Amino acid sequence: MSSEPISLSDPRMIAEFLRQSEFKSFFEKRFAVPPDYAALLFKNGQLIDAYKGGHFSVGGLVNQLKGLVGGSTHVGMMIADLKPFSVSTPLKALSKDKVEIAGAATLELQVDPEKPSNILGMMHGINRGPHKDEMPGRKALSKDDVLNRIRPHLTDRVFEEAIGRVNAAEIRGDRGLQDKIQADIMTEVERICGDIGLLVRAVSVEWAVNSEEVAEMQIAEARREQDRMDFRLEMIRREVERESEGTEIIIKSELDTAKLQNASEDELRMMALNSEVQFLDAREEAKRRQELEALDHEIRSLEVERDAAFKNQIATAKNDVDLAEIQKRRSQVDADIAMIQQKQADAMRKSGAFTELEITTAVQKQQADHLARLQQLDIQMQNAEADVAVKMAKAQNDHEIAKIMAEGNKKTNEIAAFRNMTPEQIMAINAGLSSDVATVLAEQARARGQSSAETMQAMRDMVEAATAAQIRSEEQARAMFKMGMDGAVGVAAGAGGGHAPAPSSAGAASEAPATVECPKCETVNAAKAKYCKQCGHKLRT
Amino acid sequence: MMQAAFSHVRPKACCFRAALDRSATFCDECGQPILRCMASEECGGLLDEDGRCPVCVAPELSIDAGAVSSVKVGGALSIPLLITNTSAVGRPLFIKEMWVKAPDKALTPVDLAFQRLASGAVAEVSVSTGALPTAGVHRIEVIFIAATRYLWREECYAFSASFAVDVEAESAGSIVQNINVSADQIGAGMTIYNPTRMQREKADAPARRAEPIVLTLQRADSFERQEGYRGYESGIAVPRSVALAWAGFDHGQVPPDGPIRTQTGVLSFGRASNAAHSGMNDVRLVISGPDGTDEDASVHISRRHFLLYVENDRLMLRVESQNGLSVNGDPLRRGETAILKDGDVIAPLVRRPDAISLQVSFDVPADEVGQVVLRRRIGTGRR
Numbered sequence: 001m002s003s004e005p006i007s008l009s010d011p012r013m014i015a016e017f018l019r020q021s022e023f024k025s026f027f028e029k030r031f032a033v034p035p036d037y038a039a040l041l042f043k044n045g046q047l048i049d050a051y052k053g054g055h056f057s058v059g060g061l062v063n064q065l066k067g068l069v070g071g072s073t074h075v076g077m078m079i080a081d082l083k084p085f086s087v088s089t090p091l092k093a094l095s096k097d098k099v100e101i102a103g104a105a106t107l108e109l110q111v112d113p114e115k116p117s118n119i120l121g122m123m124h125g126i127n128r129g130p131h132k133d134e135m136p137g138r139k140a141l142s143k144d145d146v147l148n149r150i151r152p153h154l155t156d157r158v159f160e161e162a163i164g165r166v167n168a169a170e171i172r173g174d175r176g177l178q179d180k181i182q183a184d185i186m187t188e189v190e191r192i193c194g195d196i197g198l199l200v201r202a203v204s205v206e207w208a209v210n211s212e213e214v215a216e217m218q219i220a221e222a223r224r225e226q227d228r229m230d231f232r233l234e235m236i237r238r239e240v241e242r243e244s245e246g247t248e249i250i251i252k253s254e255l256d257t258a259k260l261q262n263a264s265e266d267e268l269r270m271m272a273l274n275s276e277v278q279f280l281d282a283r284e285e286a287k288r289r290q291e292l293e294a295l296d297h298e299i300r301s302l303e304v305e306r307d308a309a310f311k312n313q314i315a316t317a318k319n320d321v322d323l324a325e326i327q328k329r330r331s332q333v334d335a336d337i338a339m340i341q342q343k344q345a346d347a348m349r350k351s352g353a354f355t356e357l358e359i360t361t362a363v364q365k366q367q368a369d370h371l372a373r374l375q376q377l378d379i380q381m382q383n384a385e386a387d388v389a390v391k392m393a394k395a396q397n398d399h400e401i402a403k404i405m406a407e408g409n410k411k412t413n414e415i416a417a418f419r420n421m422t423p424e425q426i427m428a429i430n431a432g433l434s435s436d437v438a439t440v441l442a443e444q445a446r447a448r449g450q451s452s453a454e455t456m457q458a459m460r461d462m463v464e465a466a467t468a469a470q471i472r473s474e475e476q477a478r479a480m481f482k483m484g485m486d487g488a489v490g491v492a493a494g495a496g497g498g499h500a501p502a503p504s505s506a507g508a509a510s511e512a513p514a515t516v517e518c519p520k521c522e523t524v525n526a527a528k529a530k531y532c533k534q535c536g537h538k539l540r541t
Numbered sequence: 542m543m544q545a546a547f548s549h550v551r552p553k554a555c556c557f558r559a560a561l562d563r564s565a566t567f568c569d570e571c572g573q574p575i576l577r578c579m580a581s582e583e584c585g586g587l588l589d590e591d592g593r594c595p596v597c598v599a600p601e602l603s604i605d606a607g608a609v610s611s612v613k614v615g616g617a618l619s620i621p622l623l624i625t626n627t628s629a630v631g632r633p634l635f636i637k638e639m640w641v642k643a644p645d646k647a648l649t650p651v652d653l654a655f656q657r658l659a660s661g662a663v664a665e666v667s668v669s670t671g672a673l674p675t676a677g678v679h680r681i682e683v684i685f686i687a688a689t690r691y692l693w694r695e696e697c698y699a700f701s702a703s704f705a706v707d708v709e710a711e712s713a714g715s716i717v718q719n720i721n722v723s724a725d726q727i728g729a730g731m732t733i734y735n736p737t738r739m740q741r742e743k744a745d746a747p748a749r750r751a752e753p754i755v756l757t758l759q760r761a762d763s764f765e766r767q768e769g770y771r772g773y774e775s776g777i778a779v780p781r782s783v784a785l786a787w788a789g790f791d792h793g794q795v796p797p798d799g800p801i802r803t804q805t806g807v808l809s810f811g812r813a814s815n816a817a818h819s820g821m822n823d824v825r826l827v828i829s830g831p832d833g834t835d836e837d838a839s840v841h842i843s844r845r846h847f848l849l850y851v852e853n854d855r856l857m858l859r860v861e862s863q864n865g866l867s868v869n870g871d872p873l874r875r876g877e878t879a880i881l882k883d884g885d886v887i888a889p890l891v892r893r894p895d896a897i898s899l900q901v902s903f904d905v906p907a908d909e910v911g912q913v914v915l916r917r918r919i920g921t922g923r924r
Contacts, residue, residue, distance in 0.1 A: 521797065529569035533559065535797055536567035536574065 003032035003055055008081060014111060015080035015119050015141040031056040036083050040117060042076040050117045052082070080119045080141075084110040084201050087147040091159045091205065095212075099168035102208040105159070107185065108201035109146060118197030146198065153192050158184040168212035181205055288351045295347070296362065299340055300369075306333050307373050314377070314384045323384060330377065334370075341366050437466060440477035552576075552587040560587055566802035574800045576781050579850075580691035581804060584630045591760050592781050592854065593698055597632045597689040600658075601625040602702050603753040605665065611707035618670045618706055622683065623753060626658040632689060634658045637697065639685040641668040648684070676710035684761055686770055693859070693878075694852055699765040702756035771854040773882065777903070778854035779910045781806065789917035793818070794825040801851065809861070810889075811845035821845060826889060828897045828919055838896055846889050849881075856881040856901065856913060867891050895920030 008016050033039040035053035042048065056077075088106045095101050111119055119141070162181050166174060182203035189200045209217075310333075313326050345363045348354045354362075445459035466477065515524050516539060518532035525533055530540050555570035560577065567574055578586040578594035586596030604610075605621035612618045626634040636658055639651040651668050658664055670681055682703040688695050765771040772778035785808075787795040794815060801808055803823060812827055814820030826846055827839040843862035850857050859878045860866055867888045868879045881887070883903035888894035897919055904912040 525569060531567055531569050531572035533562060533565035533567055533569045534802075536572050536799070538572060 003030040005032050005034060006079060007034070007037070008079065009140075010142075012142050012144070013081070013140050014085065014143055014146065015078060017076065017078045017140070029057075033079055036081070038080045038082050038111070038113070038119070040078040040080070040119070042078070047117055047120070052113065078119070080111055082111055082113045084108050085143055087143055089147060089151055089154070091155070093155075093159045093163040095163055095168040095171065095210070096165060097167045097169075097212070099210050099212045101163050101168060101171060101210050103205050104208075105154075105181070105185075105203060105205045107147070107203050109143075109189075110199045110201055112197040112199050115197040118195065150189055150192055150198075153188050154185060158188055168210045169216060171210070172207055172213065178203075178205055285351075289354065292344070292348055292351060292354070296344060299337075299344060299366075302340075303337055303370065303373070306337075307377065310377055311380060314380050323381060323388070327381065334374065337370060341370075436474040437477045440474055441466060552589055556587055560585075563804060566800075574782055574802070576800070577804055577806065579694050579696065579806055579852075580632065580689065583691070584628075584632055586630075588781055591698075591762070593696075593760070594689065596630055597628055598634065598687055598696070598698055599627040599629075600634060600636075600685075600687045600700060600758065601627050601755060602683065602685075602700070602758055603755045604704060606752045610705070611709060612670075612673060613709050614676045615672055615674060616708075617672050618681075620668050620670070620681070620704075620706075622666045622668060623663050624658065624666060624685070625663045626660055628660045631660040633660065635688040635690060635695075636664070637686040637688050639666065639668075639683065641670065642682040642684070643670045643673065644679045646671060651683075670706065673706070673708045676708050678705050678707055680705055683756075684764060693876075694850070697765070697770045697853055699761040699768070699770055700758045701761040701764065702758050704754070704756060765854075773855060773880075777905055777908050777910055779851055779856045779903070779913065780854065781851045783851065783856075783910050784912045786912055786914045787824075787917075788914055789919075790824070791827075791829055794827070796823055801849075805850075807848050807850040809845055809848050811847075811861070812839055812842040813844040824849075826897070826917075830919060841890050841893075842897070847887070856910075858887065862889070865891055867894060870894070 006018065008014075033051070033054050033056070037053060039051045039054050040047060040049075041051070086106055086108050088104055090102070091105050092100065092102050158181060162177060162184060163171065166177055171177065182200075185203045186200045189198060310326060310330055314323070341363065344366075345359055348359045348362065349356075441459060441462045445455045445462060514527055516527050516529065517524055518535060518537050518539065520537040521532060521535040523532055523534040525539060531538055553568070553571060553573075556568040556573060556575055559565050559568040559570060560575050565575055576588040576592075578584055578588060578597055580586075580594070580597055584594060584596040586594040588594055601624070603623045603625070605623050608620050609618060610620075624636060628634060635656050636653060637656065639653055640648040641651055642648050649669075649671065651666060653666065655664050668681075668683060670679075673679060680703045682701055684699060684701045686697050686699050688697045762771075766773075766776060766778065782800050784799050785796075785801065786798045796802065796808075796816070808823040809821065810824045810826045811822045812825070813822050815822045815825040818825075822845060826842050828835045828842070829839075841864065843864060846860075846862045847866055848859045848861060850859075857878055858868065858873075858881050860873045860875050863875055865872055865874045865877075867873065868881070869885055870888075871879075872891050873879055881901050883901065883905075885901045887899040887901065888897070889899075890896050897917065900916045900918060902914045902916070903910045904914065
């Protein structure tokens, strides 16, 4: 006998109690609950167990008889869809920059397959339809019921909070935000109905276009329009330029149209010939004119360049000779430029492409410009001359000041040096000896004298002798006293008055050796080595 | 589970300091012989107490992230492992073989698609436990042979690591249950057979490792000897620091007694003068007697005849002479190597083995050879 599959009566449902009438029959019936459904079995209103799929054998006379023997028991069954399902809810919130954001959140939900019995928890409080009569004995949970249950918890706690962190223009494509919303919803749903067996598998939010984005779109559109216009303008401008080049000739022929109407055939022919010649002439002239204009431009730039060069030279000129040199070269260049200008004017006249007025104006303009530049150069030259004078005066002043300062410094240094000197040294320096000589004399004096009075006396004697002998350097001073030195120093050292020099022959004998030779293999090892590096022989205990 | 990848005794800092002097053979601080790695030219390493150069041979074994570590009784686990060569000096490592051992089972070889592992390289290997018939926590052992090579020489080391897998017993929930419920309100008995218990399925999801787990590697020294990777079949080993003693040689022909002191750990034997006389050999090999060197007879000994060195805890010989030589009468040609054992006799001249021979004898206090005596014998064949 084949099994009859049981499924939910409506695809919008997720859980449903089975009607008992479906089980009642005279013959045995078999039902199958598919494995993606949970079947909850109740006995006398108490949940016995939950199964994921299963086959059921119901009814029949034999079982009925068994039931009579075993007593009366009420058995009920509920099935619940364990497959994930998708619900959608609109959302509205304010972004960080206070723009209204609208969108739709799609939630992938699922009845927790590990806690199928908890579906009962979700059934609680569900409205089972307005008319009980229409669905006798049926109790069901729809997908919308589930959404309605969680929706109030999502608006402020999730959407407002998450969207309020970002600006309207940055919301679209922000996967981080989507992830945050998903995580928050999961936490929220876990908090609300984790115990009653509802899982959130995934959440995605689709955004409606917000006003900020609309504004941006309009700006982008306007910018594109502007670019298009700019392009067209540029095209038109070029068109106009091209046309204007030919206009001169067109006007000439247009002037003749009035004449044409009244002309005879010969006249017309003549006119045609003339206009053709004129046309050619005009082209020729226009060409020459362009060439001369180019030449004019070159002259101007040459002039400006030279001018700049002179300016530069004047600014950096160091003295009068330089300035005179520059002046000379400038007048030479002036003459050159005047000549070029004259030539240019002649050429313009000769070409016939310019009117006399044009030529005069051009020449006048050139001369005026040139004059202006010359004047400017003159002024600069004068400034430069003045600068040179000022600089020289300043240098002289500086020199004077430096001299005075050096004098002052010398004094100060002397004073500072004296501070660290013994009275004897100061005395010697004051006596006109160098400080080095003074040092030698002072130590000699200390070596010889025992009391400070004696030292001073000895010092005086020596300073006298040194001055007389014109001792200038330390070597000379030492040489002067070399004869009696050792004895004197010896005495002084004995008296505690100075340091005895180290004996010159004492060096090598007292130095510790840097290496040691291994007695076993004769390898030379470092002195600090405890073992021979070649044979491992112990070198030290 | 996370531990240092290695537990070994490194050479002392003073020895490293002393080793900076390339001519040094002993540490001038602690007096220990400086045992350089055969590839010290490249790695600058010293051998640790296990005879391993920690610079050249530094494998790391870890269980890859996402590995499943529990299984039902009767199931088999396939564990993804990562082998890394962590040598810092660019020395390649050669993974020669690998085995996996489950409890109460023999070693099962693992198919390796690679052998050479460049410095810093990571290789993935998958080891299968086979069916695990009993429940409980089992230790799965992985053993592999890592080798380092330099010129013709090769040092092999066995390492083992183990990890625990949880084998779950079949749960009661999986027994087929039939529930008979009678209900006269329905007017029917209800039989539910072979339902799948959903509450069980939660536990069915296998445990997974979230991140790679570095396994502690242990030198498998007894495995090395049993399987013939290091040491001798008899169970003894010649350590790199073994002392060599010379007997029957003329004065000045041999280095001082003690461990091999050359930087590469190789002693060269031949007719040419030795290092003491600025020659190319460490041991001068000539046929000589009380009345001096027999130049005519000695001329058949090559200027560099053979090399002696310690490799894989064995005393090795490599023939350098064009004429070859014989060990215990077995001729060897140039480039061939032989493992020298206690009592072996090296005859440099194949045709006149009696003219000159070297006898090798081991002094074995425990399972390690403490001293190798090389005795030169000048035989009756001498003219």
